[in-house]
Amino acid sequence: MEWFDRLLGRKHPSSSQKSASDTQLVTINWASSPPHLALLQRFLSARDAKDGAPDYWEPIFGMRPQCVIDGMVALGLLEPVPLLEKIEICHTGAELKKILSSRGLKVSGKKAEQARRLVEADPEGMENLLVHRKVVRCAPAVSEVVSTWVAEQEKSSEMAIDGVITALRRRDFKTAIRIADAYKESRFQFPNHPAQDAMTIKSAPRSIEGREADFATVFTLRPKILNGLQPEQWEGIYLNYAVWQLLGSTAPGKCAPGFTGVGAMDSATATRMLSFYVKHQSDLARMRESGIKKAKVIGIGGCEACFALKDKTFRLDELPELPYKDCTCELGCRCTAIDLARAKRIP
Ligand SMILES: [Zn+2]
Numbered sequence: 307m308e309w310f311d312r313l314l315g316r317k318h319p320s321s322s323q324k325s326a327s328d329t330q331l332v333t334i335n336w337a338s339s340p341p342h343l344a345l346l347q348r349f350l351s352a353r354d355a356k357d358g359a360p361d362y363w364e365p366i367f368g369m370r371p372q373c374v375i376d377g378m379v380a381l382g383l384l385e386p387v388p389l390l391e392k393i394e395i396c397h398t399g400a401e402l403k404k405i406l407s408s409r410g411l412k413v414s415g416k417k418a419e420q421a422r423r424l425v426e427a428d429p430e431g432m433e434n435l436l437v438h439r440k441v442v443r444c445a446p447a448v449s450e451v452v453s454t455w456v457a458e459q460e461k462s463s464e465m466a467i468d469g470v471i472t473a474l475r476r477r478d479f480k481t482a483i484r485i486a487d488a489y490k491e492s493r494f495q496f497p498n499h500p501a502q503d504a505m506t507i508k509s510a511p512r513s514i515e516g517r518e519a520d521f522a523t524v525f526t527l528r529p530k531i532l533n534g535l536q537p538e539q540w541e542g543i544y545l546n547y548a549v550w551q552l553l554g555s556t557a558p559g560k561c562a563p564g565f566t567g568v569g570a571m572d573s574a575t576a577t578r579m580l581s582f583y584v585k586h587q588s589d590l591a592r593m594r595e596s597g598i599k600k601a602k603v604i605g606i607g608g609c610e611a612c613f614a615l616k617d618k619t620f621r622l623d624e625l626p627e628l629p630y631k632d633c634t635c636e637l638g639c640r641c642t643a644i645d646l647a648r649a650k651r652i653p
Pocket of ligand 1: 635
């Protein structure tokens with residue numbers, strides 16, 4: 307039964323540990339195993355058991371995630387949903403209409419009504435139609451445990467965000483970094499898709515002092531595209547940027563509450579503009595360091611101002627500040643500058 311033990315996230319028990327009943331072990335183990343809880347979280351609402359978890363999560367469980375899900379079904383942690391609900395989940399509205407009309411039934415109504423009509427007319431036929439699909443959700447007791455865990459996760463995320471913001475407001479970047487790192491270390495996350503990892507350049511880990519210095523610089527930057535921000539709004543955008551860098555997601559409601567925007571930009575766009583500016587400044591520094599003299603502006607942007615810059619070549623010291631201050635694109639300026647040698651290699 308080794309697979310069974312692995313499923314429950316426990317080492318193969320030695321004979322001396324056999325005192326507790328199996329049921330008890332089962333309950334204790336999944337309920338205290340973050341990967342199992344996170345997997346069960348995906349089944350808080352009903353979904354197809356076959357689309358619960360990708361294969362590349364295998365290293366987390368030490369076995370194919372699908373086996374874990376099948377095991378959870380076998381143990382009753384996940385239970386099948388009633389036929390009506392299954393029909394609603396497995397079929398789109400268009401598919402339901404097609405089945406209804408092929409059976410000479412009225413096609414109108416909401417999905418729930420359509421499903422009910424089909425089941426009333428032919429319960430067995432509908433059962434057979436979906437016999438190969440297994441739609442499951444957490445059993446009620448499991449759902450309760452998983453929801454409590456999810457709420458705890460959310461609470462510790464909130465606490466990390468609040469702690470980071472408080473430290474940032476004091477310009478205590480070191481504490482902000484430490485809080486964020488400790489939080490990220492403690493939380494459970496499934497691994498990224500391998501393709502996503504392959505497209506990410508892994509940079510060498512930076513020292514806390516280096517990261518501290520980066521933030522200290524960013525908090526003094528004034529990209530021209532954001533001209534018109536009020537002091538408290540600048541503060542909000544700096545905070546939102548730093549929270550995003552440190553924790554991986556923004557918290558505009560906490561960092562920039564009541565931000566009414568600058569021009570057409572909301573706080574998310576404004577934050578992105580600050581981050582583009584940081585990126586552009588570091589690109590420029592790198593180009594200067596490697597002796598590059600000219601750069602070409604590559605734009606995707608839709609507005610007139612951006613269009614006027616598109617594909618133009620500038621000497622580095624004459625390159626307009628990017629993101630471009632006169633841009634009126636709703637999503638902000640997307641112009642970037644690349645060195646001319648590279649630009650020539652791109653047809
Ligand atoms: Zn633009």
